[in-house]
Amino acid sequence: MLTSFVDGVFCCLTGKSTNVIVPVETSEPADGFEFVEVKPGRVLRVRHIMPDRPVVEEPTGQGGSVSCKRRITVYRNGQLFIENLGDRAKTELPNCQNGETEPNCTVEVELPECNSSSPPIREAAAATGEADQLQQPKKRRRKPKRTVVIDCERRISCCKGTHSDVALFFIHGVGGSLDIWGNQLDFFSRLGYEVIAPDLAGHGASSAPQIAAAYTFYALAEDIRLIFKRYARRRNILVGHSYGVSFCTFLAHEYPDQVHKMVMINGGGPTALEPSLCSIFNLPTCVLHCLSPLLAWSFLKAGFARQGAKEKQLLKENNAFNVSSFVLRAMMSGQYWPEGDEVYHAELTVPILLVHGMYDKFVPIEEDQRMAEILLMAFLKVLDDGSHMIMMECPEAVNTLLHEFFLWEPETQPKKESKARPETAKARPDTTKTTCETAKVRPATAQHNSSNCGSQADSKTKK
Numbered sequence: 001m002l003t004s005f006v007d008g009v010f011c012c013l014t015g016k017s018t019n020v021i022v023p024v025e026t027s028e029p030a031d032g033f034e035f036v037e038v039k040p041g042r043v044l045r046v047r048h049i050m051p052d053r054p055v056v057e058e059p060t061g062q063g064g065s066v067s068c069k070r071r072i073t074v075y076r077n078g079q080l081f082i083e084n085l086g087d088r089a090k091t092e093l094p095n096c097q098n099g100e101t102e103p104n105c106t107v108e109v110e111l112p113e114c115n116s117s118s119p120p121i122r123e124a125a126a127a128t129g130e131a132d133q134l135q136q137p138k139k140r141r142r143k144p145k146r147t148v149v150i151d152c153e154r155r156i157s158c159c160k161g162t163h164s165d166v167a168l169f170f171i172h173g174v175g176g177s178l179d180i181w182g183n184q185l186d187f188f189s190r191l192g193y194e195v196i197a198p199d200l201a202g203h204g205a206s207s208a209p210q211i212a213a214a215y216t217f218y219a220l221a222e223d224i225r226l227i228f229k230r231y232a233r234r235r236n237i238l239v240g241h242s243y244g245v246s247f248c249t250f251l252a253h254e255y256p257d258q259v260h261k262m263v264m265i266n267g268g269g270p271t272a273l274e275p276s277l278c279s280i281f282n283l284p285t286c287v288l289h290c291l292s293p294l295l296a297w298s299f300l301k302a303g304f305a306r307q308g309a310k311e312k313q314l315l316k317e318n319n320a321f322n323v324s325s326f327v328l329r330a331m332m333s334g335q336y337w338p339e340g341d342e343v344y345h346a347e348l349t350v351p352i353l354l355v356h357g358m359y360d361k362f363v364p365i366e367e368d369q370r371m372a373e374i375l376l377m378a379f380l381k382v383l384d385d386g387s388h389m390i391m392m393e394c395p396e397a398v399n400t401l402l403h404e405f406f407l408w409e410p411e412t413q414p415k416k417e418s419k420a421r422p423e424t425a426k427a428r429p430d431t432t433k434t435t436c437e438t439a440k441v442r443p444a445t446a447q448h449n450s451s452n453c454g455s456q457a458d459s460k461t462k463k
Helices: 002-014 119-128 131-142 178-190 217-231 243-254 285-290 292-303 309-317 325-333 342-346 365-374 395-407 416-420 422-441
Strands: 033-039 042-049 064-075 080-084 144-156 166-171 194-198 235-241 259-265 352-357 378-383
Touching: 033 217, 042 178, 042 217, 064 342, 080 342, 144 342, 166 178, 166 217, 166 243, 178 194, 178 235, 178 395, 194 217, 217 243, 235 243, 243 259, 243 342, 259 395, 285 292, 285 325, 292 309, 342 365, 352 365, 352 395, 365 378, 378 395
Parallel strands: 166 194, 166 235, 235 259, 259 352, 352 378
Antiparallel strands: 033 042, 042 194, 064 080, 064 144
């Protein structure tokens, strides 16, 4: 603590940072590690494990097809009306923590009725024949600002490690490194999966430029995009943690045909990123350097359900929250992504598993619930024994959840029954119509149980 304080005072007096912004030395063997130059002078460390495995091609006809038909209406007051028009996977989808499933119908955010005029005025208008003139402004206020229609068929299949066209990408968040995925990389590589995990710029053993513009969302997203293009297979699964979830969402939006499934671990709500104006990370770099021991202690306190010797050792061994004050300040100030709003997330058609640690103090559970409500095919799993760094705290539980999700595929509904029983088949549409009408009457809200799967929470900055 004293050394950090002296270094910080020296930084303030000289106007120069005492942090030497260079890649962190790694003591791990070079096997499985590659250094990729994404731009001149910008080098990222990537752990790439290509296991020796018997090549088993995916059988033809395996998997199920899901109709992704959705209409997203954006009103001028910012509210959404989301209507799911296509069939979604039903009982075959992964269950929530309590084993229950939500009906896969519509996600609706109803607009309140606009009562701009009082009843006496309406009556007077009706008497004078001016009712149409008063109703016209009401229609203008209700006029949608934007309407997005999604209509596609998505084929979802089981992804096994023996399939040569499957690759797993693991993206960490602010202050982390690829080492936080150590348990997951070892587990899935032993199962035969090809795994790829990069260090973000300024993290782990990647290069750390000395300009703040190198750590904006767009600069980091471009790095991840180039890494994805370099290692991507035909079917790719993205796994992101916290801020890394935003980069996974960006890739899934840019490459919908190549991203097969996605996992969001404590990623927060579906809101556009915006740096906080009243944040400790807006302090000068030298002040942050003085406070680095306090920040590390705060991260341990908020990021782990328990704060014992084991958790401290995990932070040290996995190179978590071991970045310079300059990089930390630039990362938090560069989280500006106005495109990543609720509509952006609602347009995703990829199946998504959300994993949330019950004791997470960085991301409230309401934010992941909101994310699950907005996404088309999202399944929320809540682990009672974990916090923000749940992949390090509960590696066995996280690995099991991820593996089950990778192997999941919807079953194709048989069509023989409708031919054998035409009378029943004719009666079914009326029942379905009644069910859908009931769902439309009941708007979805964010007050679902924490274990609900079906679908909706908010955050502006992510760690």
